[in-house]
Amino acid sequence: MSARIFVGERRVDAIAADDRGLAYGDGLFETLRVHRGEAPWWDAHWSRLARGAERLRLSLPEQARVRDQAAALLENVDAGALKLIVSRGSGGRGYALPTTNTPTWILSAHPLPPSARAGSTLLRWCDTRLSIQPALAGLKHCNRLEQVLARAEWNDAAATHRDADEGLMLDTDECVVGATAANLFALVDGRWLTPRIDRCGVAGVCRAWVLSELQAGEVRLSAQQIESAQAIFLCNAVRGILPVARLGERAWAPHPQVSALRDRLAAAVPMFAVNE
Amino acid sequence: MSARIFVGERRVDAIAADDRGLAYGDGLFETLRVHRGEAPWWDAHWSRLARGAERLRLSLPEQARVRDQAAALLENVDAGALKLIVSRGSGGRGYALPTTNTPTWILSAHPLPPSARAGSTLLRWCDTRLSIQPALAGLKHCNRLEQVLARAEWNDAAATHRDADEGLMLDTDECVVGATAANLFALVDGRWLTPRIDRCGVAGVCRAWVLSELQAGEVRLSAQQIESAQAIFLCNAVRGILPVARLGERAWAPHPQVSALRDRLAAAVPMFAVNE
Numbered sequence: 001m002s003a004r005i006f007v008g009e010r011r012v013d014a015i016a017a018d019d020r021g022l023a024y025g026d027g028l029f030e031t032l033r034v035h036r037g038e039a040p041w042w043d044a045h046w047s048r049l050a051r052g053a054e055r056l057r058l059s060l061p062e063q064a065r066v067r068d069q070a071a072a073l074l075e076n077v078d079a080g081a082l083k084l085i086v087s088r089g090s091g092g093r094g095y096a097l098p099t100t101n102t103p104t105w106i107l108s109a110h111p112l113p114p115s116a117r118a119g120s121t122l123l124r125w126c127d128t129r130l131s132i133q134p135a136l137a138g139l140k141h142c143n144r145l146e147q148v149l150a151r152a153e154w155n156d157a158a159a160t161h162r163d164a165d166e167g168l169m170l171d172t173d174e175c176v177v178g179a180t181a182a183n184l185f186a187l188v189d190g191r192w193l194t195p196r197i198d199r200c201g202v203a204g205v206c207r208a209w210v211l212s213e214l215q216a217g218e219v220r221l222s223a224q225q226i227e228s229a230q231a232i233f234l235c236n237a238v239r240g241i242l243p244v245a246r247l248g249e250r251a252w253a254p255h256p257q258v259s260a261l262r263d264r265l266a267a268a269v270p271m272f273a274v275n276e
Numbered sequence: 277m278s279a280r281i282f283v284g285e286r287r288v289d290a291i292a293a294d295d296r297g298l299a300y301g302d303g304l305f306e307t308l309r310v311h312r313g314e315a316p317w318w319d320a321h322w323s324r325l326a327r328g329a330e331r332l333r334l335s336l337p338e339q340a341r342v343r344d345q346a347a348a349l350l351e352n353v354d355a356g357a358l359k360l361i362v363s364r365g366s367g368g369r370g371y372a373l374p375t376t377n378t379p380t381w382i383l384s385a386h387p388l389p390p391s392a393r394a395g396s397t398l399l400r401w402c403d404t405r406l407s408i409q410p411a412l413a414g415l416k417h418c419n420r421l422e423q424v425l426a427r428a429e430w431n432d433a434a435a436t437h438r439d440a441d442e443g444l445m446l447d448t449d450e451c452v453v454g455a456t457a458a459n460l461f462a463l464v465d466g467r468w469l470t471p472r473i474d475r476c477g478v479a480g481v482c483r484a485w486v487l488s489e490l491q492a493g494e495v496r497l498s499a500q501q502i503e504s505a506q507a508i509f510l511c512n513a514v515r516g517i518l519p520v521a522r523l524g525e526r527a528w529a530p531h532p533q534v535s536a537l538r539d540r541l542a543a544a545v546p547m548f549a550v551n552e
């Protein structure tokens with residue numbers, strides 16, 4: 001990983017010990033797919049970041065400055081992921097907002113995650129529930145212990161779960177929210193649906209593209225509705241559309257509407273064509 | 277603030293850019309009251325930290341090493357607060373636990389907060405709700421955006437809230453949980469009660485002392501029960517027992533049972549006698 005750290009305008013060598021990102025997860029992040037040194041979905045990511053910053057009353061660095069630094073970091077990156085964290089910066093002990101807020105921001109470049117096996121993702125249900133918190137719903141904030149706990153449920157030595165690529169999470173009301181690091185769409189009675197994210201979950205950048213493309217409905221969905229769907233897929237802004245082959249015992253054959261959507265995404269945003 | 281930062285056994289100059297504490301709030305913290313260079317409640321704080329680490333599957337540094345470093349940092353501190361943060365340390369992009377976990381830990385020394393005015397705390401109700409998450413309830417973890425948002429509700433220029441010292445929080449089921457940074461006790465029909473912390477809230481070290489001392493009951497409490505209580509007080513491990521004089525429009529006269537409890541705490545743990 002190569003990273004650059006800034007406090008306000010100033011590049012620094014390291015994160016301060018009293019950074020509120022570390023103390024309270026008091027920050028936001030974005031993960032952008034990089035293609036030939038550029039982040040084609042930059043504007044959508046920055047818009048989401050700005051909405052989150054407004055809700056958390058967090059100052060953002062100047063966009064042009066961040067973008068210049070990202071360009072420098074990505075100069076020789078052909079394909080990868082760019083992560084941007086913006087925290088509220090240094091602050092005294094205690095939850096009260098500091099009287100002045102100079103954000104800390106970190107840019108880091110990462111390799112792309114391995115492709116889904118043969119283009120098809122294997123899912124499991126997570127036991128960890130997402131709590132219902134409308135004040136934070138939709139934001140890509142840095143309070144992510146629920147996702148950490150959910151993701152830790154597999155990749156253990158437990159043989160039964162060894163072959164899961166991702167896990168689906170329910171909220172504490174037993175409504176489906178999405179995967180630990182991706183949004184979920186399901187074809188139910190001929191219509192594409194996706195969980196509402198007004199009480200928890202993340203307003204994914206790729207989700208927004210798919211919502212508009214499929215004219216999908218945002219609804220509450222039960223686990224049973226997902227398991228009985230005609231097709232399901234995941235999406236996120238780094239991996240694009242991920243067809244799902246299996247969820248626990250339930251298996252799906254490849255669905256032509258999902259393949260068609262992948263093709264449309266690849267046509268609209270060519271970087272998503274190159275990672276097979 | 278003076279601080280010392282460590283990665284595992286090694287003292288370092290700064291936090292790494294890929295620390296999971298910063299990325300996800302993936303860590304725990306403790307805030308201990310310091311008296312004449314010592315932290316008299318060390319054992320209770322370390323026990324809570326160890327319970328949290330077990331639930332989050334987070335490695336802790338060796339206790340003796342942390343305690344030695346704390347002693348060095350506090351050598352000339354007569355009265356203050358010691359903060360310890362333990363994060364899961366460096367990790368790659370993504371929620372999956374790193375295959376090896378070398379914790380990052382930070383010790384910092386802080387002045388004591390100002391005494392409550394004339395020994396009596398003014399409270400308000402917060403609008404921000406605490407979400408219900410049994411998997412994290414009780415832990416002093418670093419996912420604290422809810423507290424940050426709640427604490428930001430006052431200290432604004434808003435004149436109506438200007439005179440609040442602390443805010444009480446309800447959960448999303450409208451049960452009272454406690455203050456943003458303290459636990460709450462209420463005398464209801466002659467019996468001391470405190471909110472259960474099985475769904476959210478923090479298992480405070482001072483709360484444990486009070487629970488045992490008062491043989492208090494752990495129950496679900498409504499806002500109305502708090503407002504109609506004979507007396508209420510807050511407690512935390514830095515400030516001890518904080519009698520409450522007012523909550524919004526509701527005022528309480530000093531209550532002899534609260535004064536008596538403060539005296540007992542000061543007798544049991546002398547550092548709590550010195551901050552008036």
